[in-house]
Amino acid sequence: MYTFMKVLGCIVCHLPEGMRRQFGVFLGWFFWTFVPMKRKRLAQQQILDCGITEDPQQAMAIAKASTVRFGPMIIEVLSYPLYTKDVLAKKITFVGQEYLEDLKKSGEGAVFMASHAGNWELLGAALAMNGYPLISVAQEQNNKGADRFINEYRTMMKQHVTYKTGIRDMIRFLAEGRYIGLLMDQDPGYAGIMVKLFGRNTLTPDGPAKLASLSNYPIVTVFIHEDRPYHHVIEVLPPFRPWPLGEKKTKEEKKRIIYEVTQRLNDRLEAHLRAYPEDWFWLHNRWKWTKRYEEKRQ
Template sequence: MVYQLVKIVSRIVCMLPPPIWQRIGKMLGAFCWLIVPTKRKKMAKENIMISLSLDPYQATEIAKRSTTRFGKMFMEVLNMPNFKANHMKDYVHYQGCEYLDEALKHGKGAILATAHSGNWELLGAALAMYGFPLIGVAQKQTNAEMDKFINEYRRMSGMHITYKTGVREMVKMLGEGRVIGLIMDQDAHSDGVMVEFFGRLASTPQGAAALARMKDSPIVPAFITENTDGTHNVVLHPAVWVERTDSREEDIRKTTQELTRTIEHHVRQHPHEWFWLHNRWKNTPQIK
């Protein structure tokens, strides 16, 4: 029932002119901010103040913009059939694709390391439509029908989708020269490696560095940002390689720290586009 309902909504949205669905997205975003629990808003504001050295008013404004943008993001996902038909040529601009092209020439696949910044769903779709053999690594949704819908729309762009548990499939596809897309900016609990993020230790997913070390594959950081006219820029960075030593743990930690610095630099440039409502420092060691 949920799947069919969302599909119907998507068809309606695809028939609307951009100014209309973008306006609806703004209204949805404003509603999202209203329903965010006060405790969550307070956490986001405090983390912004600590990370960016801002006053409470500035931090609140960034937290609000970071949340309200989800309305437009959702509308963009519903519009995926239209983006597919138009090849995104008028909606997304690309910078640095030569870095991923060069990385793939080594014949060992590549890992795309990104963050919950900008419309990360659009990032994967845009790169797949550009022609890169992208594998999206997804978190299985609690609602099976929404999981079906989201992954159907991801595949619509040409992506292959695997779940986070599909490590063997990721290793196999790296060997086939594919690009594995991994988001690596959420708290990883006890499974993560502790590295500095905005001056504080944060438990960080080590999958990108671990996979790259295992297969000797390059890691290409990639982000998406929104322009003032509503279009987007996909920005790719030069490849990062894991320095292989006798210490696997240290190799993974050093590479994860380097990638995290790149993410931090991007967030500093576009703070309102990052997902501040997530408690990134949930498992930060307490100073005694």
């Protein structure tokens, strides 16, 4: 797999940009063609249940668009050897970058909440290439070759990668003034906590809230959206702390705050997904473990 991806990446980097884009769209359509109908209907139903639309045909169109986008996304990652800071500056516009600059000047560590919406790999790369000390927390891939490849390309874009099991490393990085990037929009299984998303009970990862509550670190919410071909907008929302500076909280109070912060982050995620529903990974069975959890309690 590693050799295949390296060869494919080499071929992609030798194609003109327009041809790379066409190749990405082709790959996206190819992926959609082979998605089982059962999975397509799952995505369609989740879109309907979330109130994104009441039209089944439109819901299926959104599910399709959210899958096809993976083709161009993969091509952009394979194009990393061509991306310098100047190239990225032409491909990406920041909205709310002043929040990042203020945080960088403070020298304080922070927790970054992101999601599988838009090209999240490019989001991490753009932040790191612009000098923000981001530590990407990744899930180790089952295929060792694929894991080696994606981490090599992340490192190429000045990202440091740690796995979800490296909790001690994350704590150390925060104390050193670095930023821990966490994706928190997928089903965590029984490890999550129950808060609302699209008005539905949803088991949600509480990692960002827990990490931030260790020393009341600021939490930064970042999203990426492709507003036109070859160009993306990175939106940085105003950071917030779990509680006001100077206050002391007991363990019981911190538990309550973790729920409140996780709900606040879900609210931000929901607002973004309602604005750009085609950007999310609707094929993922987001409420699988939520349903099992609720059935177990009945």
